Amino acid sequence: MKKYFILAAIIAVAFTSCKKETIVTEHDGEATVQFDAKVNNNDFVLNQNITIGARTYNFKNLRYWVSNVALVQANGTEVSVPNSYFLLEETNAVTVQDGAYTYPASKRENVVVKNIPQADYKAIKFSIGVDARHNDNLSLQAGELSQLSGMTNVSWMWHTSYIFSTLQGTVSDGVSTKNFKAETGLNTNYKTVTLNFPEAVKINSAKSTNLIFGLDIAKVLQNIDLITNPNVGAAQASIMTTLADNYAGAFSVQLVK
Amino acid sequence: MKRQLIILLLLPACFAACRKTDTSRGPVPVPQEVPAFFPTPAANIDNPLTQEGIELGRRLFYDKRLSGLNQLSCASCHHPDLAFTDGVALSQIGASGLPLHRNAPALFNMAWNSNGFFWDGGSTNLESQAFAPLTSPDEMHQNLFQLIDELKAVPDYVRRFEEAFSDGEISTGNIARALAQFQRTLVSAGSRYDRYRRREEASLNAQELQGLQLVQQRCASCHDGELFTDNKYHNNGIDADFSNEDAEGIYQGRFRVTRNPADLGKFRTASLRNLLFTAPYMHDGRFATLQEVLDHYDHGVKESTTLDPQMRQRAGQAGIPLDNNEKQAIIKYLATLTDTAFARNPRFAAP
CATH class of the missing domain: 1.10.760.10 (Cytochrome c-like domain)
Incomplete structure (x- = not known):
């Protein structure tokens, strides 16, 4: 009898060792995670004059990586979304590789997460940018990471990094108008955000869940003077760090249901 | 007993189920070549050689x-x-x-x-x-x-x-x-120096040995070990002013990457191997010959705040004193670091 028990145990191990991912059950749920760009309480729109404080902006694009998404259960267990490197954007057409080709205009604010284990969830964790392992080796290309989407370019490839976020357009203070390009990148500017839900939400197969988060561009641009410094990038290290910190603090929970 | 046999027969099936359906043999692994006296190569977990x-x-x-x-x-x-x-x-x-x-x-x-x-x-x-x-x-x-x-x-x-x-x-x-x-x-580890080092029927003459000794004494702090480079960044005094921010800081050396003022004017140490093949020298190729390079170290080093301390071997002043005999000995020695077999290796040639 004991022998059978051991054999059964071996068989159990043999089968479980085949597993690559967590067991998918019929009770698993699905969630649509939306990152809704805003300016204060208004919708973020491209190609229109938008006033923030004493400045008037006209945005041409907003693009950023959301990576390593995890949902946090009420008991603290974190459920990681596999391969989660998502390019969120509201953008006019982007000229890539100095005009070699064009990335089409696009608006992408939703990420659909499937196979979420049935449970009560109290928070979401995600990062802005790309973790050091993938950022240091441009050939790894997990999820949506690619050299082909214009989120690296020659400047950044001479200094290995993805562009973690880019915000471009024009800015005016009534006296002068400047074209600006405010970008973040480099491992030190990889920021992780945790957002707690107002109350725990049940995710299961009974319904699809909507998780809507706001990204306030007014907060992103706090203390960034784009008239004086219209280019923010690796050569403006301290401003770039302020910008990266601003992104981390600019997300809020809008709706969880 | 019969039942036990059936279970046993099942076992290989469950293990076999774990294998990929693809039955191709897959690429053939190749170990990283590590010549004698070389240090351990950098870790390479994501892209094994095949x-x-x-x-x-x-x-x-x-x-x-x-x-x-x-x-x-x-x-x-x-x-x-x-x-x-x-x-x-x-x-x-x-x-x-x-x-x-x-x-x-x-x-x-x-x-x-x-x-x-x-x-x-x-x-x-x-x-x-x-x-x-x-x-x-x-x-x-x-x-x-x-x-x-x-x-x-x-x-x-x-x-x-x-x-x-x-x-x-x-x-x-x-x-x-x-x-x-x-x-x-x-x-590349097939130069006459390497064969001498490995005691493979090669020798260095007196002048070359003098050069070897001089390089070890005065140059090895940067051109270190069997790689003849520490793979680090140094200001070797070829310029004194690094204020030009053009082209995203291309003239500012390592500072472009770290944005640390202590890295202004620092560039990566080039290996001393194969120098007879790799002229002209320095990050911008400003020196055409090894003579020019040694003349620079002897009397051309420019003082600046980030100048490498090893560049001040002239009683604390900028420069590495070398007389003409010493320069000739160093040049003769550096020539022994030439790996002609590497330059002609059919494995590295155009297919």
Whole structure:
């Protein structure tokens, strides 16, 4: 009898060792995670004059990586979304590789997460940018990471990094108008955000869940003077760090249901 | 008993179920070559060398399809018979025809470098390095989408990517991985000095031995060990003013990458191996001969706040004193570090 028990145990191990991912059950749920760009309480729109404080902006694009998404259960267990490197954007057409080709205009604010284990969830964790392992080796290309989407370019490839976020357009203070390009990148500017839900939400197969988060561009641009410094990038290290910190603090929970 | 047998028969089936359905043998692993007296190579967990990957990398390295106008390959600026340099100070053969800002670096013993590629270390590893020269409008100016399409149109490449990589795809990532694999096989340790070091029927004469001793005494703090480079960044006094911020800080050395003022004017230590192949010297190729280089260290070193302390060997003043006899001995010794077998190795040559 004991022998059978051991054999059964071996068989159990043999089968479980085949597993690559967590067991998918019929009770698993699905969630649509939306990152809704805003300016204060208004919708973020491209190609229109938008006033923030004493400045008037006209945005041409907003693009950023959301990576390593995890949902946090009420008991603290974190459920990681596999391969989660998502390019969120509201953008006019982007000229890539100095005009070699064009990335089409696009608006992408939703990420659909499937196979979420049935449970009560109290928070979401995600990062802005790309973790050091993938950022240091441009050939790894997990999820949506690619050299082909214009989120690296020659400047950044001479200094290995993805562009973690880019915000471009024009800015005016009534006296002068400047074209600006405010970008973040480099491992030190990889920021992780945790957002707690107002109350725990049940995710299961009974319904699809909507998780809507706001990204306030007014907060992103706090203390960034784009008239004086219209280019923010690796050569403006301290401003770039302020910008990266601003992104981390600019997300809020809008709706969880 | 019978039941037990059935269970036993089941066992191999369950284990077999774990295997991939694909029954192909997969690429053949190749160990990293490590010559005697060399240190342990840098860790390389994400891109293990395989016969198929190395051979694919070699073919890509020499393929002009990798440039926008299909007129340049990697080898256009990295000639194998010049230890993969191009013999000019600043190349002008790129897509824009503009002179580049920096001298084409030699390609050998890169498997030991975990401290950044390019003269300022801006590139973290070989896999990431390839994308800059591939896409730069002043170099190969290759549209990466187009490159994938061009390679997919070649059945031989379709087969080779399938054989070399588990996902079998012709992708930018796999192109970079194959190129990196080939480059890690470019190991140079076959000079007369190496054979002398390994006691393989080679000798150095008295003058060469004097040169060896001088290099060990006065140069080895940077040109360290059997690689003859510490793979670090130093200001060797060729300039004193690093205030020019043009071209994203290209003239500011390692500072471009770290933004740390202590790194102004620092560039990566070049290896002393294969110097007879790699003239002209320095990050911008400003010195045509080894004589000029040694004259610089003797009496041309410029003082600045970031000057390497080892550059002040003249009783605390800038410079490394060398008389003419010493310079000649060093030049003779450096010549023994020439690896002609490396420069002629058919494994590294165009397919």
